[in-house]
Amino acid sequence: MSAAATQPQGGPEAARLRYDEGGLAGRRQLARDLSRLADASVTEALRLLRDEGAAASRRIGFTGPPGAGKSTLIGRLAKLRAARGATLAIVAIDPSSPKSSGALLGDRVRMDALLAGTDIYIRSLPSGRSADGLSDNLADVLAAIEAEGFAEILIETVGVGQVEAGARALVDTLVLAMGPQSGDQIQAMKAGVLETADIVVINKADLPGAERMAQDIRNVLERRSGEGRRVPPVLLTQASDAASIEALSRAIDEHEAWSAVHVDAAQAAEARRLWHVRSLLGRRVAELIDALPANVREASVAQIYRYVANLMREKDA
Ligand SMILES: Nc1nc2c(ncn2[C@@H]2O[C@H](COP(=O)(O)OP(=O)(O)O)[C@@H](O)[C@H]2O)c(=O)[nH]1
Numbered sequence: 001m002s003a004a005a006t007q008p009q010g011g012p013e014a015a016r017l018r019y020d021e022g023g024l025a026g027r028r029q030l031a032r033d034l035s036r037l038a039d040a041s042v043t044e045a046l047r048l049l050r051d052e053g054a055a056a057s058r059r060i061g062f063t064g065p066p067g068a069g070k071s072t073l074i075g076r077l078a079k080l081r082a083a084r085g086a087t088l089a090i091v092a093i094d095p096s097s098p099k100s101s102g103a104l105l106g107d108r109v110r111m112d113a114l115l116a117g118t119d120i121y122i123r124s125l126p127s128g129r130s131a132d133g134l135s136d137n138l139a140d141v142l143a144a145i146e147a148e149g150f151a152e153i154l155i156e157t158v159g160v161g162q163v164e165a166g167a168r169a170l171v172d173t174l175v176l177a178m179g180p181q182s183g184d185q186i187q188a189m190k191a192g193v194l195e196t197a198d199i200v201v202i203n204k205a206d207l208p209g210a211e212r213m214a215q216d217i218r219n220v221l222e223r224r225s226g227e228g229r230r231v232p233p234v235l236l237t238q239a240s241d242a243a244s245i246e247a248l249s250r251a252i253d254e255h256e257a258w259s260a261v262h263v264d265a266a267q268a269a270e271a272r273r274l275w276h277v278r279s280l281l282g283r284r285v286a287e288l289i290d291a292l293p294a295n296v297r298e299a300s301v302a303q304i305y306r307y308v309a310n311l312m313r314e315k316d317a
């Protein structure tokens, strides 16, 4: 068989084949690509991009305040879903500055221990200079992992109310995880994250106040639900309670099934591509502005704008 004939053409089955064929070599290549992406210029990132023809991975995002138990939940969910045969990658965005990366390291050590012996790919990303708690190059990284043919990508982001609406386009299912502390709850309701979440999780159900908080949130969500709008389920989870993790996993599957009927896949894919382009352009403009010569920096706003627009036309078009 020719090499071309063995190239899978898309669809989840093909993705799995491709992943299996890639095996360890594929993983090593992916690790190299991701390391290169970590400090790639936009031009390099575009060169590394392999978004054409890749089957889409199911992307499940987890957001919520630090300490809510996102890493713990993701680790357990990943283990559960991998056991069903899904090829899985985890992307964890590091909220900390380089100085305090101890927290991330702790996460990684715990997650690695939990997932030892499984086939799950884990990658951490620094949140970079973006203010929204997302990594600058998250879209690039997700595209690279997707091109490797993983069936699912679990993404841990931080912060409540910081994931901007556009970035919502990067994931298929967004899980908001909180602990039973009322501070988180009030913050979440203010920030309107409840509206963007597909599933709400009150983790640490073993702690006091969890049940009450879940009920409060259900009330808020039901009051806000409009005609024909989906009301996100509110689940109670506890890391040590396997049944609660299974229930969360089922809720994710149910959201996928709901989306298959109610979400226009082509439109969602388009929104995702456009968000990616927007992210690349934002970084590209920042690169050009950072490198402006001194004499241009002193010019007026409109002049600098035209200068940068011209640079882009010359160098990028
Ligand atoms: N009591 C209790 N603690 C939990 C539970 N899930 C996670 N934790 C603990 O909460 C802390 C923060 O968890 P972590 O997963 O790192 O939270 P993240 O910052 O949201 O990723 C860790 O010490 C976990 O062991 C739970 O269900 N109950």
Ligand SMILES: [Mg+2]
Residues within 6 Å of the ligand: 070, 071, 072, 107, 156
């Ligand atoms: Mg974490």
